[in-house]
Amino acid sequence: MPHKYHPESLMMTHGYKPELSEGAVKTPIFQTSTFVFKTAEEGKAFFEIAYGLREKGQDENLGLIYSRINNPNLEILEDRLCLWDQADDCAVFESGMSAISSVLLEFLKPGDLLLYSAPTYGGTDHFIHDLLKKIGVHSIAFRPEHSKRDLLELIDASGLADRLSLIYVETPANPTNDLFDISLCAEIANLYNSKFEEKKVFVAVDNTYMGPLWSQPLTLGADIVMYSATKYIGGHSDLIAGAVLGNHEVMQRVKTLRTFLGNMVSPHTAWLMLRSLETLKLRMEAQLKNAEKVASYLLKHPKVDKVHYLGCIPQDSKAYELFKKQYSAAGAMVSFDIKGGEKEAFKFLNQLKLMKLAVSLGSTESLAQHPASMTHIGIAEEDKNAFGILPSLIRLSIGVENAEDIIWDIEQALEVV
Ligand SMILES: *Cc1c(COP(=O)(O)O)cnc(C)c1O
Numbered sequence: 001m002p003h004k005y006h007p008e009s010l011m012m013t014h015g016y017k018p019e020l021s022e023g024a025v026k027t028p029i030f031q032t033s034t035f036v037f038k039t040a041e042e043g044k045a046f047f048e049i050a051y052g053l054r055e056k057g058q059d060e061n062l063g064l065i066y067s068r069i070n071n072p073n074l075e076i077l078e079d080r081l082c083l084w085d086q087a088d089d090c091a092v093f094e095s096g097m098s099a100i101s102s103v104l105l106e107f108l109k110p111g112d113l114l115l116y117s118a119p120t121y122g123g124t125d126h127f128i129h130d131l132l133k134k135i136g137v138h139s140i141a142f143r144p145e146h147s148k149r150d151l152l153e154l155i156d157a158s159g160l161a162d163r164l165s166l167i168y169v170e171t172p173a174n175p176t177n178d179l180f181d182i183s184l185c186a187e188i189a190n191l192y193n194s195k196f197e198e199k200k201v202f203v204a205v206d207n208t209y210m211g212p213l214w215s216q217p218l219t220l221g222a223d224i225v226m227y228s229a230t231k232y233i234g235g236h237s238d239l240i241a242g243a244v245l246g247n248h249e250v251m252q253r254v255k256t257l258r259t260f261l262g263n264m265v266s267p268h269t270a271w272l273m274l275r276s277l278e279t280l281k282l283r284m285e286a287q288l289k290n291a292e293k294v295a296s297y298l299l300k301h302p303k304v305d306k307v308h309y310l311g312c313i314p315q316d317s318k319a320y321e322l323f324k325k326q327y328s329a330a331g332a333m334v335s336f337d338i339k340g341g342e343k344e345a346f347k348f349l350n351q352l353k354l355m356k357l358a359v360s361l362g363s364t365e366s367l368a369q370h371p372a373s374m375t376h377i378g379i380a381e382e383d384k385n386a387f388g389i390l391p392s393l394i395r396l397s398i399g400v401e402n403a404e405d406i407i408w409d410i411e412q413a414l415e416v417v
């Protein structure tokens with residue numbers, strides 16, 4: 001029996017053959033736009049596959065053609081990302097938004113219905129309500145408290161049940177750590193699949209907020225997983241990128257659209273991510289440990305009203321059951337409501353010394369921001385209230401610093417409030 005390695009053991013080697021690169025132990029940057037064919041026949045065969053004009057032969061691989069279609073840095077990165085999510089295939093994009101908007105464009109047509117979880121990332125929300133609306137895609141939002149029955153009622157009441165094409169889920173939701181049930185979404189997709197046979201309803205999950213490692217949405221019934229690789233995967237606040245993962249059939253469609261939109265990541269950025277992946281597990285585990293300590297500190301602080309952290313969900317709640325089903329750890333995103341409102345929140349943020357006042361998340365350095373006036377400013381006021389994105393809410397992305405220093409920083413900033 002061949003030994004089965006853990007993903008972290010393969011992040012330095014998987015998908016790369018040193019003998020093809022002068023024996024270099026590390027993957028070089030393939031900074032090239034185009035690749036030489038051995039023969040004209042070979043070039044023809046590669047193009048036939050790339051354009052989907054015929055099925056791949058049994059042992060046939062798509063050869064290297066042109067860096068908009070494929071490039072070794074991108075392919076090796078994609079192979080490695082597949083290991084964490086247990087996916088057949090992956091496509092990397094020039095940003096998380098690029099990955100998400102490509103999925104939305106590929107799996108929705110004018111007249112179709114999109115069911116999506118709210119709150120969702122500001123850029124995604126804008127894309128749904130602006131571009132998708134303009135091209136005639138209808139959308140309905142759903143909330144964590146909606147039961148299966150509520151969801152079926154929502155879909156049927158829209159009068160567009162036969163046009164339901166995509167269920168889009170962002171869980172844990174940013175910035176409140178609300179949880180949505182992925183397998184329930186898959187169940188609903190299957191229900192409409194059997195009702196309207198000519199149509200397949202896909203379930204796509206934005207797993208950015210948790211990151212890879214502690215949740216595998218594909219194993220819970222999702223068809224597509226998306227990441228802003230700018231966050232945990234890149235992990236050093238020095239690049240913008242995205243990724244989409246799924247089975248061969250789904251990824252064939254995503255990759256074909258990427259070829260023609262031309263929104264793939266650059267070889268250099270892909271190479272940076274290869275470096276990042278070597279420490280993904282180390283970084284995320286250190287961030288998790290720190291986040292757990294920060295959350296328990298905040299829970300006891302008299303100036304803190306409420307802590308939104310997956311490690312703090314009461315064990316007798318339904319949310320806890322869902323947390324246990326979908327995740328094997330609580331992640332490193334901690335939000336909290338400070339006693340007071342925007343004034344108190346701003347005082348705290350302006351006083352931080354170690355933590356940086358910046359949006360984004362998942363990086364080695366700790367970051368703090370104010371969702372209501374920054375990342376989620378575009379959300380309608382009544383929705384902000386309903387979603388718990390209050391003026392008192394502060395979002396922390398916990399980094400790899402020493403936990404004592406992070407807590408010292410929070411303590412001294414809370415003191416001046
Ligand atoms: C950051 C983020 C995105 C967008 O990714 P970019 O890399 O900035 O384009 C999408 N979804 C979530 C949950 C994010 O946090």
